[in-house]
Amino acid sequence: MTTRITRAALAARIASDIPEGAVVNLGIGAPTLVANFLPADLEIILHTENGLLGMGPAPEPDRIDPDLINAGKQPVTALPGAAYFHHADSFAMMRGGHLDVCVLGAFQVAQNGDLANWSTGAPGAIPAVGGAMDLAIGAKQVFVMTDLLAKDGSSKLVAECSYPLTGVGCVTRVYTDHAVFDVVDARFVVRQAFGDNTVETLRTLTGLELS
């Protein structure tokens, strides 16, 4: 079995690619871990789409404030330099291309940059999209953070998404537990293979032509 790095290591790897001054939206779930690895001495501004720029870490338990939450509805704090705004302004920031980076989870990413992360299309499932489609098209760089393989062993990097799309051609980079891939000219390019992974083993795991 090839090397897989831990989710925490992957979060740290993503964090290392975010420069000082970047405005970043971390999606619900695993991407929120990235915040824990942003260097304390660098100013990186976190956006949460429910109306806050300059989001800080979780509060002490006795300082929980129900009016101050993130998109995952968890209690957060506001840093010096923060700003509050309403939902239309918040999504205008996103849709207008003012965020530098967003980090999202995925069910599937296609080699043309298509993203599927909001619905498995399973019959009877209740659909819920939230801000996923806005985030997918709304940052200068859209990073995906995901395991390379689904629980059934199938690759989440695919030739074409079979799940319902979140956004078309929107993903710029995919960070997986096996390797980091860029989307370049409708093809995945291996930027970094972790441990004993090679382009060849990754081709085998994904079934894709990689370069």
Add this chain to the structure above:
Amino acid sequence: MTTRITRAALAARIASDIPEGAVVNLGIGAPTLVANFLPADLEIILHTENGLLGMGPAPEPDRIDPDLINAGKQPVTALPGAAYFHHADSFAMMRGGHLDVCVLGAFQVAQNGDLANWSTGAPGAIPAVGGAMDLAIGAKQVFVMTDLLAKDGSSKLVAECSYPLTGVGCVTRVYTDHAVFDVVDARFVVRQAFGDNTVETLRTLTGLELS
């Protein structure tokens, strides 16, 4: 010659039709006079499209503040209960139909409610529209304040506007120095004739079928 009321009397007449609680935009020029006749004991909220709701009267000369002006770029004041906002929000209020009344000047008003007040279309004239077209379509009631007759004696109430239009079918009522007219079913209806004016004399002056 038939009776003509003064501009001040006309402003007072218009003011008497504005109920307490109304949100009102008074256009540049003669309409600003209406403010002088709003009863001091009634709360009527004045909007100026450059970003203020709750506009108050002109300041004392030694209290002029260049940051606090109206759409005519004259110094004004802000009343308790005022609010400042940016231009897109200000025009959203207008265009979204949140103003109760606006009072505008006119070159011509047609019997279908068309308004011409921004350009005479004269060759060589420099066009300038400002907020006129937004105001024309942006209040629940659009009042026009004007002399009935132009300087050359022609009627400003017309069958069809010959000057470039500001707005289509937008005027609800016209206050002139001779009479007050409502626009009803593409026709002017005389609501009040001042002094010795009658529907008959007004027909003669305007050349229009009035009722």
Add this chain to the structure above:
Amino acid sequence: MIDKTVPDAATAVAGIRDGATVMIGGFGRAGQPVELIDALIAQGAGDLTIVANNAGNGDTGLAALLAERRVRKIMCSFPRQHDSWVFDGLYRAGEIELEIVPQGNLAERIRAAGAGIGAFFSPTGVGTELAAGKEERTIDGRRYVLEYPIAADVALISARTADRWGNLVYRETARNFGPVMASAAATTIVQVDEIVPLGSIDPETVVTPGLFVDRVVAVGRRAWLDEDGFIGGVDIEGRPLDAVEEVAR
């Protein structure tokens, strides 16, 4: 004198009719106008169309309104949550209609209604099943889908402070949908922690100017807030921490 304040939540929601479209502010619990929703439940209007971000949590607020079978349809971005069992049951039983709207389109469509925009080309949802059947256009090389305004008969929202003209300021991320919903409803009804005298709110800091607001009711300061800084000691739903410990025992 303009006075938009009303004495209680029941008076605030009076006159909402069967079949009305009602916007309800809030993102999760933050900014949810719980007291107004409770008053709407007591008031009795049914066959409602609800526009909100979520479809109710637990058994209170919007979830309680749904449980009373008073809602025909809900337009929202994110109905499915760990505690949305009331909605989930109704949806699976085919007893409520659902229209999913991406959150940014929801906010912008509500703003468009308030701003007099007839429709707009949105970058969100292009090429997805939520844009199926919608008009698409490529502008300057980018694909967009045409989205229409969402207006309402009534908006129920929550703010921190109001004056009698209806000027509003909000608190932190509880601001969320309040300002755009206030602009998009024929009648905007607001619950606030407190009503202050006219002139007490700095005109530079008003978030929702009073012309968007029709009725304001004070529902009382939340015990866990303090003017001079947050005093804490509550869980995420605002329950005192010792009460939480009580429940946990």
Add this chain to the structure above:
Amino acid sequence: MIDKTVPDAATAVAGIRDGATVMIGGFGRAGQPVELIDALIAQGAGDLTIVANNAGNGDTGLAALLAERRVRKIMCSFPRQHDSWVFDGLYRAGEIELEIVPQGNLAERIRAAGAGIGAFFSPTGVGTELAAGKEERTIDGRRYVLEYPIAADVALISARTADRWGNLVYRETARNFGPVMASAAATTIVQVDEIVPLGSIDPETVVTPGLFVDRVVAVGRRAWLDEDGFIGGVDIEGRPLDAVEEVAR
């Protein structure tokens, strides 16, 4: 550390290129970034397209930029004023191109550029010569005309106060076009009366969040302002009243 402050206006406007589209904030004199315009004149870029509400007043600021023949085209709502002689002369001589945009369309088109909207159906201008040749559509019985975003390479705006992240608050009606222009330009350059330490601006009252701002320069507190209330004694252009009397004598 993020620090968007720059030491002087010349540094603030460095790099503006010939042929650039430059938004200039202000409504008349209120909010006009006079020091930045002066720096742009000194900087030298030409063949500019200017987006502003007016086309310059007197012989200073935007009017001076026009007088230097540095502007190819201006998009504005209201060029003709009692003191717009510089623009008037250039226009009559055919030496400047003019695109008249109704003021509400101007503001909304600038907002659209900042908000990622591809185009929108506007109620303003329908049936007028300013809508000639534009796409029209009737939606829900009302006529609209399709308007496209206006973006810029650079925005020059004025605000009252900034911090080093670029968060801005404005003063009174000098706010006007600043917030929307800040959102619609690739590079937003702001002059302020003063720069305050990070954390000094209440996050509830920030009008332009820092992500829209690239460079901030403090041009000094205006002498006629006072923190504790306006002290007055100036004319509408901000000149001390005794200086006005001097001129009048």
